[in-house]
Structures are given as structure tokens and as C-alpha cells.
Amino acid sequence: MAAASTESKLKQISNELEARLANDSGVPRNIRKGANDAVALLMDKQKETDLKVSSAISILADLSNDSNIPMDSWSVIMQILSELEMVLKSLN
Template sequence: MSKVDQITEYLQNYIVQDTTVPRNIRKAASDAIKFLKEKDKENKVKAYSAIEVLDGVSNDPNMPMHARTIIWEVLSELEKVE
């Protein structure tokens, strides 16, 4: 399993499926997953697209702390993708 696949699965399991996370943040995570699953682009391009989406919601005041921590972890891992 590639790093991008692991990140996608992590977002799906811990953000998208968590009903305690506000809907707009789950939507951003879903959008990031869609970018990461695109077949016709390089991993680096997919990662930067996902970073842009997730960075926009990372400072949302309504986000629970556990979700914020997960988003920051994912952003950190996405920055390492080559």
C-alpha cells in the first residue's frame, strides 16, 4: 500500500466517517480523498491539491481537537509525498 493510499484510508476512517466532525470538514476531507485518488496525475500534484483543501479548514474554530490533530498529521505526511 502506497503512502497516498494510507493517507486516503486514514482520512476516510478518522474524519469522513466520524459524525462528531462538522459536515464542512468531512466534505473537505472527502474532496481531498478525491484529489488523492485521481489516476492521471503525479503523486506530488495530487498531494498539493489535497493540502490546499485541508489547509483551508485546518483552522476552523468548530473543529474538534482530535480532528484538528488528524488533519495536521495528514498535512505533514502529504508534504513528504514526492
């Protein structure tokens, strides 16, 4: 995957995280905070792409194990994790 297309995919994933989790008041606060942390990592221009993606995957994987997560939020996280895994795989 070309660098420009990788960055655009990360932007798309970040927008989805913001729209479906970070800005949804129906999602528990800790899940929203984790989503915001993942977005901040993905948009950080100073870090290497593989490090950003791996760190975001780690945050979201931890969130997916939260016992208080609503099922629809869990589904969103799993979908985004899948997308991030594909991005990470394309980098290697």
C-alpha cells in the same frame, strides 16, 4: 520514493482520512466534505502526483483554520498534513 510506494502511501493516507474524518459523524459536515474532497483528489489516477498532493494539502490546510473544528479532528488533519508534506518533499 518509487511511484508504487508513493501510490501506496497516498492510499494509506486516504484510508486514514476516511476512517478518522470523512466517515466520523462527530466531525462537522464541512470538515467531512473537505476530507472526502481530499481523498477524491489523492485517488485520482488522471492527475499528476505532485498536483494531487499539493491540492490535498491546500484543502486540509484550509480546514485546519476552521474555527469550528474539534481539537481531535484538528490533530488528525495536522498529522496527515505532515505525512503529505513528506510525500511531496520526496517527489522533488
